[in-house]
Amino acid sequence: MAAAAEAAAGSGPGSQPPAQRRLRILSGHLQGSPASRAPEAERFLSPSQCRAGGAAEQPVASTIPKKRQEILKWNGWGYNDSKFIFNKKGQAEFTGKRYRLSGMVLPVLKEWMEKTLGASLEHKITSRAFLNTSDVPPSIVNEEFLQDLRATKISYSQEAEDRVFRAHGHCLHEIFVLREGMFKRIPDIVIWPGCHDDVVKIVELACKHNLCIIPFGGGTSVSSALECPADERRTIVSLDTSQMNQILWIDEKNLTAHIEAGIIGQDLERQLGESGYCTGHEPDSMEFSSLGGWVATRASGMKKNIYGNIEDLVVHIKMVTPRGVIEKSCQVPRMSTGPDIHHFIMGSEGTLGVVTEVTIKIRPIPEYQKYGSVVFPNFERGVACLREIAKQRCAPASIRLVDNAQFQFGHALKPQVASIFTSFLDGLKKFYITKFKGFDPNELCVATLLFEGDREKVLQHEKQVYDIAAKFGVTQTYDAGACVYFYFAFNYRGISDPIHVYEQIETAAREEILANGGSLSHHHGVGKLRKQWMKESISDVGLGMLKSVKEYVDPNNIFGNRNLL
C-alpha cells in the first residue's frame, strides 16, 4: 500500500524556485598542492552564525517548512496536494502540479486494481481526515529543563501536531495507526537547533536533565526507527535537524562541499546544481530524506554504480554525542590509521548522537543524461543479461530490472493519451513487442537504464550495453550482488487484522532472504523492525562490539530510540 504511493511520489522532485543567495565558493586556494587536503575550516565557517544569532548571509529556505503539516500529508507519504482520487466518471486521477502524472487521468488504473487486487470502488474504507488533538498523549516536560532551553533561544514546540508528525516514519503499520488509531507514546517536545553549536547545547541539557533524544531528519524511515519506545518514562525530545540545512562551503579545487546535515536531498541537489555540481547520491526517498539520515543509516543511492554509496561519498562527519563531539582532525578521502571511526557513525541510526555537519564529494553535473529500456521475453533472460553487463563492468549509472507484475503496474499508471496519433504509435510498439517479437505480455520484463557522463562516452557506453542486451542469452557472473526491491500490496477487505497479516508475510520474506544468503541492503536500515535480523547476521561478538561503543559514547542512553541493539 505504502509502496504504490512511494512509486508515484518518487517520479520527480518538487519545483519550487530556489531562493536567491550566494554560496561560499572556494577555489584555487590549494594551487599546486599534490594532496587533496581540506580547507582550514576556521577560515570559511563561522559556527556561531546560527540563524538565531543572525547570520551575515540570508539562509536558504528549505522546500519543506518547519511546520511540516503546512504542505505534507499527516497520514501518508508526500505532499498534501499530490494524491490519487477517482473522478466523477470513476476514473483515477493524480492531483496537484508537482509531478509528470499530476493533473492527469489514468484510465486503466481502476481496472488494474480490480483485476489484480480484487479491489472495488464500492468498498471504501474512510480514514480520519484530520488529526484529533484530543487523541494525542499529553506533553510531559520538566519546567526546569524548559527554563534552561528558553535561555538558549533555540526554537521548540509542544504542540500536538508537531509532535505527532515526528512520532513515526513511513512503515505500513505506522501509517495505519495514523489512519485508524493513535500512537501510545510520541515525543513530548520538538526542538529545532539552528546549527552544530545548538545541538551541543541540547545534548548537554539532555544529559543534565536525563532526557531521551530521538534525532529526526526527513522522517522517511521505514524501519520503525523513529517510533518512541512505549515504556520510555523520561521526556522524549524529537531533535529535528531540518533548520540546519545550509551548504557552508563548496571547495571547487578538491570537489567537496561542507553541508549541515539537516538539508534534504532535493534542496541539496538543487542548490549544488546552481553552482554546476551534484553529489550523485539519489536514494528513492531523496525528495524528503536528509543528508544526516543518509549517513546515520548507511544509505545507498540508485546511481551508486557511478557515484558510490554514502560511505564512498563522505569525507568528513561531525557528530554530537553525550561523550562529546566526534570528528577527525583532517579531511582526506582515506586513511590507513586504524579502524575508520566514520564507520562507527555510519549505520548508528541515532543511537550514538546527532550528525550535524558532513563534508561530501561533489562532481560537475554530467554533461549528458540518457534514459533507455530493454525488453526481455521473461525475467530469467533479463537476469542473464544484467549478469553479463555486470561481468563486463559496464553497468550504467542506474540499471533496474522490472518484473512482469511491476511492468503491468507501470502500464496501469499510463495517463490518457493526448492524440490519436500517439495512441496509434503506442499500439504499434505494443504490437511489435508482443506479436512480432513473440513476447508474451504476461511474461515479458523490462530493464530501465540511465546513462550519465560526457556525450560521446554515454553514446559509446549505451552501444556497449545494447550490444550485450541484443544477445541476452549469456548467463554469467554478477560481481557485486543485486539489490532486489519488493513492491507489495494486498486488498485487506475482510481481514480482521491486516497489519498482522502483512507483518507475517514480510517476516517470512525476510527469513527466506536470510536463509538464501541474502542481506538487507539499500537505505532502509535496521531500526527496531529488523533488530532480530541484525543480531543473527553479525554474531554475538559483533553485536557485543557495537554495544561496547554505545556504552562508552552514551552510558545513560540519552539517545534512547532503541534502534539496532
Place this chain on the structure above:
Amino acid sequence: MAAAAEAAAGSGPGSQPPAQRRLRILSGHLQGSPASRAPEAERFLSPSQCRAGGAAEQPVASTIPKKRQEILKWNGWGYNDSKFIFNKKGQAEFTGKRYRLSGMVLPVLKEWMEKTLGASLEHKITSRAFLNTSDVPPSIVNEEFLQDLRATKISYSQEAEDRVFRAHGHCLHEIFVLREGMFKRIPDIVIWPGCHDDVVKIVELACKHNLCIIPFGGGTSVSSALECPADERRTIVSLDTSQMNQILWIDEKNLTAHIEAGIIGQDLERQLGESGYCTGHEPDSMEFSSLGGWVATRASGMKKNIYGNIEDLVVHIKMVTPRGVIEKSCQVPRMSTGPDIHHFIMGSEGTLGVVTEVTIKIRPIPEYQKYGSVVFPNFERGVACLREIAKQRCAPASIRLVDNAQFQFGHALKPQVASIFTSFLDGLKKFYITKFKGFDPNELCVATLLFEGDREKVLQHEKQVYDIAAKFGVTQTYDAGACVYFYFAFNYRGISDPIHVYEQIETAAREEILANGGSLSHHHGVGKLRKQWMKESISDVGLGMLKSVKEYVDPNNIFGNRNLL
C-alpha cells in the same frame, strides 16, 4: 636506506614454478539467482582438514618457507640472493636471478651515490654477517602451556633464529638494531597454526595461561607493529599465519574467492592466475605481505583506481578473538544494517585478534596491460596534469608522478646497455627530451602509467590520457586526494646517533603533513610508531570508541602488541 632496497625489490615478483594441484572451482550453482549470494560454506570447506590432520588435497607450498631464514635476509629486506654489491672494477651489480636487474652491472649508480649522498666506497660500515644466537634473549615459556600446546599437535619453535625473524618488521631502526645490536625483547615462541581451528585453540590456550599473542603475517610492517613491548612480562607468542595459505574455493559465478589469511600476495596472485583470475590488489610489499596483514592494516594497493582498496575488495572476514570468533553470517557485498563490523577489524593491527579467512572479490585477468610514461618540464606541470586526469575521471589503473630526484635515482639504476645501437637510441631520446623539447634535466619529472582492461578500451583510455598530458597546463581538481611517497636516504658517516637524526626528520615531516591537512595513508598503518599521530587525528571520543571495543573483545589484553591505542 631501507627505501632504496625496497624500490629494487619491488620491481617484480619471484618466478618459482607453481606447485601442481587442483583448486575447488564453483560455478553455475546459483544459476538464475538475482542476488550475489555466497555459497554455503559447509558444502565446500572442511575446516578440520588442516595440514596436520592430513588434507585430502595436497596443499600448495608457499614461495616463502616456514623457516624464513632459508631464503630471506636476516637483517634486511627480501631474498638472500638479491642484493647490491660492488664488483672488482668498483661497479655496482645486483645479484641473483629473480628480477630484471638481477645479474646486471649498474655502471652509473656509484657516481650517483657519491654525488648525491656524498658516500664513498672507502668508507664501508660492516654489519654482522650472521645472527649470534648468544645475543638473543632466552625463551621463557611455562611448561604447562607447552604440554597443552603439544597436545594440539600444532607446530612451534623456540629456536633463536625463528624468534628473531619474527621480532621485527622493516622500519629503519629495526634493521639498524639487527645490524649493530639486538632487541631487548623478542617473542618467546613461534607457533604455526595450520588452519582457523588451530588459531581458535591457540587463542584459548593463551587466555587460559595468560600469554601475549602477536600475530605475524608477512613481516613487512614499517610501523613498529611487530616489535615486542619491552616491559611485557608474560610469555610472548608469535602467531605466524604463513602455514594458513590455501585458496579454499573460487566461486566463478559470483567472482569471489575464499582464502586463508596467511597467503602472501605473490602466491595469491599466481595461484588465482592459474584459474584465470586476479584480485588486482597490489601493495608495493605484495611479494611478501599477507592477505591477513592487508586486512589488519587497511591496506591500499597501487591499482586501487580500478580495483579499490582492501575495504572495497573484502566480502567476508573471519577473525578469532579472546571473546570468540567474529564473522557475519552472510557473504554479500554490502549491507545497510548498522555499522559495518568489518570496519572494526580492518585497521585493528593485531590488537583484537587474528584474521584467519577472508572472502575477496576476484576478476578475470585483464586481457591487456600497457605501461607508459609522460615527461613534464617540472613537477608543478606534472601535478597540474594529474589533477586534470583526476577531474576527468580517467585515471589509469596506476599513475605515479616521479619527481626529479627520483627520476635521477631511476637513471642511476640503469643497467649496462647491451649494444651500441641501444645506447645510440637512448642518447637520441635523451637529446629529444633535454634539448629538443627544452626540458631541463635537473627539473623535469615523469609520470608512470599502467593501463589495464580489454584491448580496445585500453587504447581509447590511453589516447584520452595522452591527449590531456599533451596540454598539461590546466590546473584543476583532484577528486580523491593523492598518495605522496617519500623515499628518504642520507649518508650517516660521522653522525653519532643516525637513528635519532632519522627519526627527528621523519617526525618533523609527519607533523608538517598533519599541519597541512594531510593524513597517513596507504598500507603502512599506525603500529606503535605513529600512535601519537592517530590520537591527534581522531579526537578523544574517537579513540575512546576504539578502546571500548578493545576492552570488550580482549579485556585481558591477550593481543598485547600495543599498536594503535
